[in-house]
Amino acid sequence: MAILHDDDARFKGLEKKIGFFVIIALLGIVLTVIAVGIQQDVFSPKTRLFIVTDSGQDISEGMEVKLRGFNIGKVEKLELTDDARVKVTLSILRSHMQWVKSDSKARLLKEGVIGANIIEITLGSEKEKPLEHNALIAFERERGLGQVVDQLYAEVIPLIDDLKRVARRADTLLAGLPATQQKLDDTLTSAKKNFENLEKVTASDLPAMTRKGRETLEGAKKVVDSVSRTWPISSNIKEPRTETLPVDSYVPDQAPKQK
Amino acid sequence: MRGNFVTIFFLMLAVLTAGCGSNPPALTEQQETAIQFNQRGEAAFRRGDYAQALQEYQGALSIHRSVENVAGIATELLNLSVVDRRLGDKAAAQAALDQILMERSPAFSADQKAEAAYRKAGYYLDDGNEAEARSWLNKALECCHGCGAEGRLYNLMARMALAGQPQDAMNHARRALALNRNAGDKNEEANSHRLIADALFNSDDFKTAEQSYDDALRLDKESGAAAKIALDLMGLGRSVARQGRRTEAVEYFQRAYSVSEGAGDAKAMDAAAAEIKKVAP
Numbered sequence: 001m002a003i004l005h006d007d008d009a010r011f012k013g014l015e016k017k018i019g020f021f022v023i024i025a026l027l028g029i030v031l032t033v034i035a036v037g038i039q040q041d042v043f044s045p046k047t048r049l050f051i052v053t054d055s056g057q058d059i060s061e062g063m064e065v066k067l068r069g070f071n072i073g074k075v076e077k078l079e080l081t082d083d084a085r086v087k088v089t090l091s092i093l094r095s096h097m098q099w100v101k102s103d104s105k106a107r108l109l110k111e112g113v114i115g116a117n118i119i120e121i122t123l124g125s126e127k128e129k130p131l132e133h134n135a136l137i138a139f140e141r142e143r144g145l146g147q148v149v150d151q152l153y154a155e156v157i158p159l160i161d162d163l164k165r166v167a168r169r170a171d172t173l174l175a176g177l178p179a180t181q182q183k184l185d186d187t188l189t190s191a192k193k194n195f196e197n198l199e200k201v202t203a204s205d206l207p208a209m210t211r212k213g214r215e216t217l218e219g220a221k222k223v224v225d226s227v228s229r230t231w232p233i234s235s236n237i238k239e240p241r242t243e244t245l246p247v248d249s250y251v252p253d254q255a256p257k258q259k
Numbered sequence: 260m261r262g263n264f265v266t267i268f269f270l271m272l273a274v275l276t277a278g279c280g281s282n283p284p285a286l287t288e289q290q291e292t293a294i295q296f297n298q299r300g301e302a303a304f305r306r307g308d309y310a311q312a313l314q315e316y317q318g319a320l321s322i323h324r325s326v327e328n329v330a331g332i333a334t335e336l337l338n339l340s341v342v343d344r345r346l347g348d349k350a351a352a353q354a355a356l357d358q359i360l361m362e363r364s365p366a367f368s369a370d371q372k373a374e375a376a377y378r379k380a381g382y383y384l385d386d387g388n389e390a391e392a393r394s395w396l397n398k399a400l401e402c403c404h405g406c407g408a409e410g411r412l413y414n415l416m417a418r419m420a421l422a423g424q425p426q427d428a429m430n431h432a433r434r435a436l437a438l439n440r441n442a443g444d445k446n447e448e449a450n451s452h453r454l455i456a457d458a459l460f461n462s463d464d465f466k467t468a469e470q471s472y473d474d475a476l477r478l479d480k481e482s483g484a485a486a487k488i489a490l491d492l493m494g495l496g497r498s499v500a501r502q503g504r505r506t507e508a509v510e511y512f513q514r515a516y517s518v519s520e521g522a523g524d525a526k527a528m529d530a531a532a533a534e535i536k537k538v539a540p
Binding site for chain 1: 304
């Protein structure tokens with residue numbers, strides 16, 4: 001006890017000093033908390049928006065909400081609705097709400113190929129008004145890599161099957177090609193022979209035949225002409241002669257009217 | 260023996276009968292070519308291709324000139340004058356006819372000159388120059404002594420007299436009717452009937468005019484001249500209308516309208532429609 005009642009000058013006002021340090025420390029802690037809060041926008045005014053989706057998969061509390069790559073808020077809460085859907089509450093800094101309009105949409109997507117999931121809000125059009133507090137915003141999920149691969153797979157597989165069938169048919173056709181080529185060769189050879197024969201005929205017989213035909217026709221014409229001039233046949237055949245165009249005495253001559 | 264007589268009889272009959280007929284002279288190559296040009300020209304004219312017709316007739320004329328075929332030259336000049344008129348070149352048409360009327364060598368016949376003068380008179384009349392028309396008509400009559408154009412000449416004279424001298428018109432038309440009937444020219448015979456009817460109508464003899472229009476209509480129907488059938492029907496309509504038979508008149512005008520409609524003659528259709536409107540009861 002004597003020690004406690006020691007009159008050492010160094011212990012004078014010790015309680016006050018300790019109290020002072022404690023207060024300074026507490027003040028420091030409070031200021032730090034406030035600074036961190038300000039940095040984390042804890043004290044910034046916020047607007048709550050809601051999205052409703054069929055599944056809460058890949059959505060978690062605290063997830064960043066971005067607009068054109070800038071962080072404008074976060075996912076505040078996820079909860080199940082009465083009809084077993086997921087209601088997601090977004091907390092958006094009020095200072096950025098000027099760009100979140102009634103036609104804006106929220107999309108769940110990945111930042112980069114293997115990046116974290118975020119909710120991206122699209123910029124609304126100028127003519128629309130900013131969304132109000134507790135408003136519902138349209139939501140859609142961007143297809144993930146797995147879904148894209150699945151769809152590609154579903155489309156590529158039938159194509160591969162078709163290619164296989166085409167290849168099998170081409171094999172069959174190619175197998176029959178030598179026979180066809182042989183037939184084609186035969187046909188061409190035969191055609192060549194025919195052309196050669198035709199050339200021989202046209203070179204020798206045809207001109208003679210044409211000449212004979214012409215002579216025969218001329219002879220026939222002479223016979224017909226002389227017969228047609230013979231009485232009484234000539235009386236039934238109108239002799240060719242020049243005709244004069246008439247000029248009517250009653251109606252003035254004029255071109256006939258077009259219908 | 261009897262069989263031989265019969266054979267000889269038939270042989271002799273055949274020789275004698277063959278002698279009755281004579282073969283026409285064969286055409287020269289130039290004549291054949293000129294005829295072909297002429298026929299192609301006529302075909303082109305009928306289908307309304309007057310530029311082609313002009314070309315063909317000029318071709319025919321060249322051939323006739325190359326062999327101094329006067330009749331052929333006259334024919335082609337007459338044809339060229341008609342084609343030139345259709346092409347709107349009235350001066351060329353007159354010039355073609357002047358070649359027949361004024362050229363001394365080769366000398367054209369009086370008939371050919373009468374035909375050319377008749378055509379000049381007709382063209383002048385169509386163009387409204389009655390004095391020149393009358394002058395050329397007189398020249399045509401001077402050249403024509405039983406020529407082929409005589410009936411047409413008197414028809415033209417009747418047409419000229421129609422407006423002021425209906426009696427003269429009737430006399431000319433009656434003479435023309437006789438000439439055309441003798442010549443077997445049905446088209447001009449119908450014109451004569453129509454001119455007589457017109458003269459009678461102008462003399463207020465509507466009953467007789469009706470009969471003459473009817474005669475003209477019968478002949479025009481035979482030759483299938485739509486424009487003239489319409490004129491005859493119009494004349495009939497006017498004649499019966501003046502006799503107070505308005506319902507019959509409307510029927511004639513309606514027939515005239517129908518004929519003109521079939522021929523695509525809008526002006527004649529309008530005339531018929533106007534008459535219907537005028538006399539419809």
